[in-house]
Amino acid sequence: MRVLILGGTSEARELARIASSERGLDIVSSLAGRVANPRLPVGAVRVGGFGGVEGLRTYLRENAVDAVVDATHPFAAQVSTHAATATRELDIPALHLRRPEWEQRRGDLWTRVPDLTAAVAALPGHDEPVLLTIGRQGVGAFAGCVRHRFVIRSIDAPSAPLPPRYKLLLARGPFTVDEELVLMSRHRIGVLVTKNSGGEQTEAKILAARTAGLPVIMVDRPPLPAGARAVDAVPDAVEWLREVASEHVR
Known part of the structure; x- marks a missing residue:
């Protein structure tokens, strides 16, 4: 099953590292290219934008992507919206991986x-x-x-x-x-x-x-796209990929 991971975050890199060792998963990570010398994840990497929703749809179709994990920065709202729209239109399983936000505590x-x-x-x-x-x-x-x-x-x-x-x-x-x-x-x-x-x-x-x-x-963070499925930890994203992969082979 071919999986596209969007994002240059630490969570995206950790997910790529773990998922690359999972049997039956072909992982490609996509980085926006906004940092001159980004920390690269394990496995195949593409750098650069897709050209909006239409460009992302084209990439997903032409590369036969079976699942997408949006692990971009919590403030990359446009990318998340494009990912949600493109995957919904193509009926591709999609997940948003977002680390928990900071909470105000005593002394803040x-x-x-x-x-x-x-x-x-x-x-x-x-x-x-x-x-x-x-x-x-x-x-x-x-x-x-x-x-x-x-x-x-x-x-x-x-x-x-x-x-x-x-x-x-x-x-x-x-x-x-x-x-x-x-x-x-x-x-x-x-x-x-x-x-x-x-x-x-x-x-x-x-x-x-x-x-x-x-x-x-x-x-404050921008909201995730309406109806988006989201998790806040890498192990949960890995488990989701396993579930999607099991459905994929049936």
Whole structure:
């Protein structure tokens, strides 16, 4: 059974590693190609977009894909929507693998907002500089913020317009809590703006902000497509693949 795994997340890589050792599964992982030097999963890999829903439909048909696991970043809403639409139209079994989101705990000073536009609107009243850890694609939302200084951290340099006053830090995690505390102290960060990506890989900044009493503007996740079947752990995705594979051979 040929399986297409969408996403360059740690969960996608773990799923590819485990599923590649499963008998009867032919695994292909697809990466968007937005990171210059991505961590590659085990097995066959394709890099680049599909060209919207039509392009994905064409790929699924021409490559005889039997099942799709959307393990993209929780904020890759467009890819998830395209995957749900294409698989539904072609009657291909599909699953969305999403790590659990972070939950606000005692000591957290969160302002929850629905999107980046609302995050910009929430900045007044917060001290500067603003630490942005939202990925390079979202930085353009803050380009018009002339009253705040920013520290922008991303793996690759943003291509979108940047705010007038900023310092760019190019770094790839995961980072420790101590490293995040040092960064926040060294740059005298006034507020952290981040997305509720969830997972342990990038949680250190949340723990550090809690320890330091630093306010956080937390961007909520976009919803999954209506009717989507979803799990939040790799073992559950593996079990789903086994179930689909057993139906496939009948």
